[in-house]
């Protein structure tokens with residue numbers, strides 16, 4: 001269908017004419033009283049909204065999904081490894097408390113669905129926030145008004161134009177600052193260990209799931225099949241633990257765990273030594289299933305491509321020797337995720353060449369050096385981009401590094417929103433309390449996905 005172009009002005013009225021645009025061009029960005037636009041209503045985007053309420057700043061939150069926290073809903077059946085204590089943002093809590101919200105027991109572990117239903121949803125429904133959220137609004141491009149990336153003259157005085165799809169139209173919203181909190185969950189890495197997406201893999205879409213599928217509500221697809229789970233991190237372990245439950249009722253289910261680690265022990269992580277006990281427990285449980293032969297492990301295996309004859313063939317090398325693994329009916333790929341920069345390609349960005357995190361953040365989070373708990377708190381200064389007043393926060397700010405924690409993201413947006421509200425002193429303060437979780441990334445040197 002042909003898409004039309006509409007422009008939303010800051011007062012919410014629609015359909016600016018070309019003449020209006022010319023007039024606006026001469027108006028300084030700071031004179032226009034434009035909102036800050038947050039993109040993505042996950043936990044970090046919503047926390048940014050709570051801070052902007054606190055700072056009395058106008059904002060709009062655009063969310064691609066038909067409900068908030070769309071990405072988390074897709075893994076809603078999974079239990080988090082950090083207890084409620086670390087999952088609730090301070091500004092959000094203050095607003096929720098004032099509305100009569102009942103706080104969950106801070107020492108328990110929510111599932112993704114509980115995180116949404118008991119915290120994020122009530123937060124999004126507060127009178128100070130709800131009217132500013134637009135669902136079903138996928139952002140497809142951002143630029144400075146009238147200018148592409150090349151133009152420098154008057155750039156910082158110009159507002160941002162945010163292009164988004166809504167009700168089969170493409171609309172434009174103006175903003176004085178933009179916070180990109182779109183995460184990475186919707187953009188998985190391929191099975192191929194080189195990271196290259198090949199059409200063979202895309203052609204197998206009916207037999208591959210990415211992420212952590214809800215096996216319980218899809219038992220028919222997996223029962224009594226030969227399934228390969230690809231990846232050596234906690235997502236793969238979560239997937240395998242659910243499949244092992246299915247295997248109890250359906251003993252012909254065959255589980256093969258394929259990863260790149262030198263040995264499976266590296267995948268078990270901190271186990272009893274992990275300060276986040278729930279995460280340590282994953283390692284303990286999976287070790288038992290491997291030791292008792294319920295799961296066959298093939299490692300170190302480097303996948304070069306997937307093929308299909310009667311079933312799926314996985315082509316690659318095992319211990320450096322060419323090897324083809326055959327007979328798979330289903331694949332579940334947990335090889336991590338990567339940020340998508342398409343929508344911000346007309347902005348000036350400083351992205352780390354290796355991790356694809358924010359450039360200044362990379363030395364703090366390089367998975368070769370840091371485990372989850374040793375990441376230093378950081379805020380506006382570290383996340384500042386060459387494009388003034390544009391920030392990437394949350395899981396996306398970590399690029400391909402899998403070690404992001406919500407608590408870190410909450411500190412990021414506290415600092416950025418303070419800065420955007422003119423409170424430089426508060427933006428420089430460090431207010432993060434993280435659990436001491438240094439063991440979660442043990443044996444990181446050869447791991448691609450050690451944390452989540």
Ligand SMILES: Cc1cc2nc3c(=O)[nH]c(=O)nc-3n(C[C@H](O)[C@H](O)[C@H](O)COP(=O)(O)OP(=O)(O)OC[C@H]3O[C@@H](n4cnc5c(N)ncnc54)[C@H](O)[C@@H]3O)c2cc1C
Nearest residue numbers: 040042044064070071080081082139182183394395405406
């Ligand atoms: C299985 C799993 C378990 C985890 N457990 C923990 C844990 O125990 N503790 C912890 O601290 N962290 C945990 N994490 C890590 C992390 O905190 C979460 O991934 C968290 O959801 C990241 O929040 P976010 O707001 O940055 O991104 P997301 O939650 O991914 O939210 C991004 C939002 O942006 C929207 N969006 C995307 N693109 C667009 C677009 N173009 N336009 C508009 N909207 C868009 C999406 O629909 C989504 O709603 C876990 C992660 C996973 C995957």
